[in-house]
Amino acid sequence: METVTGSQIEKLIEDISLIKSAISRNKNVTRIILLPTHFKLLYLALGISLIGFSLIFYLLLERYGIYTAIPDIYKSRAIGLIVPVWVLLVVIKWYKWATSLSKIDKRYDMEYAFDGLFSFPIVHVAIPLTILIIAICIFFVKHDIAYYVIPTISIGMGLLHNFFGSVTHLWQWIASGYWFLATGLLLLVLGPVSVPFAVSMSLGGGSILFSLTSWIPHTSKEE
Numbered sequence: 001m002e003t004v005t006g007s008q009i010e011k012l013i014e015d016i017s018l019i020k021s022a023i024s025r026n027k028n029v030t031r032i033i034l035l036p037t038h039f040k041l042l043y044l045a046l047g048i049s050l051i052g053f054s055l056i057f058y059l060l061l062e063r064y065g066i067y068t069a070i071p072d073i074y075k076s077r078a079i080g081l082i083v084p085v086w087v088l089l090v091v092i093k094w095y096k097w098a099t100s101l102s103k104i105d106k107r108y109d110m111e112y113a114f115d116g117l118f119s120f121p122i123v124h125v126a127i128p129l130t131i132l133i134i135a136i137c138i139f140f141v142k143h144d145i146a147y148y149v150i151p152t153i154s155i156g157m158g159l160l161h162n163f164f165g166s167v168t169h170l171w172q173w174i175a176s177g178y179w180f181l182a183t184g185l186l187l188l189v190l191g192p193v194s195v196p197f198a199v200s201m202s203l204g205g206g207s208i209l210f211s212l213t214s215w216i217p218h219t220s221k222e223e
Contacts, residue, residue, distance in 0.1 A: 030122070034164055036172040040214035047207030049085050054196035054204065061196070125163055129156065147192045154184030154202040161210075176210035 064071075133156035140148045161177030164170070183202035187193065 031168040031170070034168050034170065034173070036170060036210065036214035040211045042211075043207045043214065044211035045088075047204045047211060050204035050207065051200045053082060054200040058194065058196035061194075122167070126160060129160060129163075132156075147195070148188070150195060150198045150202065151184045151187040154180045154187065154206070157203070157206065158182075158184060161206075172210060172213040172216075175213055176206050179206040179209050 133152060136152050137149045140146055140152065158177045158179070158181030161173045161180060163177075165173030165175075165177055180202065183206065187198050187202060
């Protein structure tokens, strides 16, 4: 029977140390990439826009009764306003993300951000979850039960935010994640309610909650 030599033990300890170092480095990269402060303005704008557009459609529904009765000109104007707003949000996202990262360290650029964002755990959890949510929403729409789309998106957002919070140990992601989950499940229990109300309460409210909590300074323990 072979005996384990001192050099073999040292080599094993060195290998374990390298693995732990690689895991810690990857975790730190992901944590820096997903710091809530990078996204606070984006989520604030997202929440306000969701509530604002929901209010517009609520007023139109109050006047015309059902969505199909709303004149096409009003629907086209509303949709025409949504598109540039969402394009602007995407621009804000990338600009603020790059700016926030560079303030932490000049070496942190968008290539660094993508490396962290598409790390092994995120790729194999977040992407399949997103695809699953999209597929379920398409199923609901095709079977004329589109009401369940909003609760499904909310629950998907909740799971995704909780996952990011678990990976990074950042409580802001988890707090908003539970908001999305709780309100999404509540909408399922309540049954069909006003879509503008559902969007505002669940998606809009959760986005604003994330933004507000992101303004809270991080403690040294978190950093």
